[in-house]
Amino acid sequence: MATYPIRFLANGCVSLGRPGRWAATLTWQRGAGNVPGQYGLDSKSRPRILAGGAPEGHVLITFEGVTKRYPDGTVAVDHLDLEIPVGQTMVLVGPSGCGKTTSLRMINRMIDPTSGRILLDGQDIQQSDPPDLRRGIGYVIQQSGLFPHRTIEANIATVPLLIGWGKARARTRARELMELVGLEPQMASRYPYQLSGGQQQRVGVARALAADPPVLLMDEPFSAVDPIVRASLQDELIKLQSELHKTIVLVTHDVEEAIKVGDQVAIFRPGGKIAQVDTPERLLGSPADDYVENFLGFDRGIRRLSFLAASGLNLTDSAVVSAGTPAAQAAQAARRAGESWLLVVDADRKPLGWAAVDELESSPVEAKAGGAQLMAYGHTFDVSSDSLRAALDATVLSPAGQAAGVDDLGRVVGVTSYDRLRTAILAADARSAQADVTEAAAES
Amino acid sequence: MMWSWIPSNAGLIRQYTLDNAYLGIVPALLGLVISVPLGIACVRWRWLYPPVLSATSILYALPSLALFIVLIPYTGLTDTTVIIPLTLFSLCILLPNVVDGLRSVPGPVRQAATAMGFGPLRRLVQVELPIAVPLVIAGLRIAVVSSISLASVGQLMGIYSLGYFFIDGYQRDFPTEIVVGLVLIIALALVCDVLLVGARRLLTPWQPRRARRGNRRVLRGRAVLEVPEVAA
Numbered sequence: 269m270a271t272y273p274i275r276f277l278a279n280g281c282v283s284l285g286r287p288g289r290w291a292a293t294l295t296w297q298r299g300a301g302n303v304p305g306q307y308g309l310d311s312k313s314r315p316r317i318l319a320g321g322a323p324e325g326h327v328l329i330t331f332e333g334v335t336k337r338y339p340d341g342t343v344a345v346d347h348l349d350l351e352i353p354v355g356q357t358m359v360l361v362g363p364s365g366c367g368k369t370t371s372l373r374m375i376n377r378m379i380d381p382t383s384g385r386i387l388l389d390g391q392d393i394q395q396s397d398p399p400d401l402r403r404g405i406g407y408v409i410q411q412s413g414l415f416p417h418r419t420i421e422a423n424i425a426t427v428p429l430l431i432g433w434g435k436a437r438a439r440t441r442a443r444e445l446m447e448l449v450g451l452e453p454q455m456a457s458r459y460p461y462q463l464s465g466g467q468q469q470r471v472g473v474a475r476a477l478a479a480d481p482p483v484l485l486m487d488e489p490f491s492a493v494d495p496i497v498r499a500s501l502q503d504e505l506i507k508l509q510s511e512l513h514k515t516i517v518l519v520t521h522d523v524e525e526a527i528k529v530g531d532q533v534a535i536f537r538p539g540g541k542i543a544q545v546d547t548p549e550r551l552l553g554s555p556a557d558d559y560v561e562n563f564l565g566f567d568r569g570i571r572r573l574s575f576l577a578a579s580g581l582n583l584t585d586s587a588v589v590s591a592g593t594p595a596a597q598a599a600q601a602a603r604r605a606g607e608s609w610l611l612v613v614d615a616d617r618k619p620l621g622w623a624a625v626d627e628l629e630s631s632p633v634e635a636k637a638g639g640a641q642l643m644a645y646g647h648t649f650d651v652s653s654d655s656l657r658a659a660l661d662a663t664v665l666s667p668a669g670q671a672a673g674v675d676d677l678g679r680v681v682g683v684t685s686y687d688r689l690r691t692a693i694l695a696a697d698a699r700s701a702q703a704d705v706t707e708a709a710a711e712s
Numbered sequence: 713m714m715w716s717w718i719p720s721n722a723g724l725i726r727q728y729t730l731d732n733a734y735l736g737i738v739p740a741l742l743g744l745v746i747s748v749p750l751g752i753a754c755v756r757w758r759w760l761y762p763p764v765l766s767a768t769s770i771l772y773a774l775p776s777l778a779l780f781i782v783l784i785p786y787t788g789l790t791d792t793t794v795i796i797p798l799t800l801f802s803l804c805i806l807l808p809n810v811v812d813g814l815r816s817v818p819g820p821v822r823q824a825a826t827a828m829g830f831g832p833l834r835r836l837v838q839v840e841l842p843i844a845v846p847l848v849i850a851g852l853r854i855a856v857v858s859s860i861s862l863a864s865v866g867q868l869m870g871i872y873s874l875g876y877f878f879i880d881g882y883q884r885d886f887p888t889e890i891v892v893g894l895v896l897i898i899a900l901a902l903v904c905d906v907l908l909v910g911a912r913r914l915l916t917p918w919q920p921r922r923a924r925r926g927n928r929r930v931l932r933g934r935a936v937l938e939v940p941e942v943a944a
Binding site: 376378398399400401402403405407409410411412413414415416417418419426427430431459460461462472475485 | 818820821823824825826827828829830831839842843845916917918919920
């Protein structure tokens with residue numbers, strides 16, 4: 269066993285590399301995860317603190333000049349060089365036939381490369397016994413690939429039993445995982461055909477995690493379920509990953525999925541070459557070439573805003589007025605500040621609606637701002653946790669062309685405007701350009 | 713019909729029914745024992761299947777009586793003379809079912825097993841064969857029923873079975889005997905078939921049953937219940 273990069277510790281956990289060095293990484297982690305909302309700040313903002321002692325930035329899986337050529341001459345993967353850091357989600361994305369699945373399957377030796385080598389924690393996987401190697405690498409396949417003849421519990425317990433855990437322990441573990449992936453305990457004794465596609469995929473994820481492998485390979489895991497279920501499974505994967513910090517390699521043809529779940533995204537071209545590897549934010553911000561730009565789709569400028577925090581916005585208070593303020597006074601102040609709409613708030617600074625300044629001016633002397641006819645304020649965004657995309661969306665949908673930023677209690681902090689959004693975006697661009705320069709300087 | 717014939721020959725009827733059951737079931741089981749490894753080989757080495765299938769089809773085309781006669785010089789007038797040809801026929805029926813059964817394992821299931829660290833043998837025993845069971849039992853049902861019916865032909869060679877009642881009844885122009893033989897063969901085949909269906913249900917609780925309509929409704933209900941979870 270000593271030559272294999274993956275070994276099984278006495279307690280049944282699977283370890284990579286030299287025992288003791290960072291075996292602690294693999295202990296089961298549970299904790300409060302935060303699930304990003306639709307336009308919430310993306311997973312990329314989560315802290316990169318690993319559960320145990322694995323050094324951040326440590327490369328776990330390395331492709332070195334890997335080529336896969338089939339006997340008929342087809343080149344599936346062409347001189348692939350790729351480094352996959354520990355504890356991160358690397359998404360391989362590209363059109364069909366670009367070699368992304370082949371690359372994934374070379375990691376657990378379901379396919380062996382024609383030339384080049386793949387290192388798992390510094391050790392050439394070619395030296396390992398395939399079944400041994402695979403028992404230390406979780407695998408989630410498209411359409412779940414559950415064993416139809418085994419109960420849900422038995423499906424999940426597969427790898428623990430293979431590596432010699434006792435039945436009782438494997439069973440307990442299976443129950444634990446069912447809870448983790450959100451399956452009802454009474455499903456344990458059901459068979460796969462009795463589950464919906466989304467539930468089957470959850471079982472597939474639970475099964476892959478059963479022996480707590482440090483590496484998780486996911487081959488188009490959510491392609492067979494409908495879009496709504498897919499979105500919720502993606503959210504849950506992000507949440508799980510924020511707790512577990514596995515090294516995940518996920519293959520998809522869906523660039524939206526790649527952007528959503530990936531810490532790093534590798535975009536493949538047809539012919540098995542990588543066009544660009546980068547964080548989703550930087551892919552959207554500076555695609556390497558026309559191919560990548562086309563692949564990312566036309567609204568990448570907007571989508572990139574998901575990665576910029578709304579806290580960077582300089583919100584204005586001059587368009588906020590409390591309901592008790594006399595209408596005429598409010599209108600006067602608004603005119604001075606150049607506002608044509610006022611957001612009326614209650615005593616708790618909760619938004620009530622938009623009042624047109626023109627209307628306030630023409631209202632009777634004794635009227636209060638809260639008594640004016642108010643337009644619905646639409647939806648707000650959370651200044652501390654939402655992204656600029658959420659702020660832009662709220663602004664576009666607001667009748668006033670301005671949107672309310674609120675704190676975590678829903679109290680208005682201030683309102684946006686297109687100008688303020690533009691300023692925030694330019695500032696973020698300048699910061700990321702500065703970061704690139706610093707990084708380039710550090711590398712050279 | 714001469715009903716009184718039945719009780720007065722109960723011993724004989726019982727004996728030949730058991731003989732016939734033996735001559736029908738043993739070849740089907742032997743056919744199963746041979747077809748499983750052969751089927752596995754045919755799936756493993758794809759090129760093997762077409763020639764093997766052609767060979768078994770040709771065997772199946774041979775009249776059973778001719779095979780019995782060919783075998784008499786070697787095996788004499790024993791049960792073996794009937795069992796060998798019927799085993800070959802069972803094999804012809806079972807082999808395609810074993811091969812189809814093994815091929816019915818969905819690609820993702822096979823790949824998932826491999827990816828989780830099953831070696832080829834473990835995968836075969838723990839995943840592929842169990843999933844092939846429904847199709848194999850479907851083949852076994854046909855093999856048993858046809859062997860039970862063909863076993864009676866052995867009577868022409870003097871190998872006892874329910875076929876005795878056909879020949880004896882015909883020679884004595886005594887229809888009661890023929891009817892009894894016929895009814896018993898059908899009953900025997902039905903009983904074996906029902907037992908095999910029961911065995912399949914026991915062995916494959918994981919198969920969706922078409923009869924259980926209610927279950928599908930429950931599933932649909934569950935799918936609806938998933939929606940709030942998505943919204944949350």
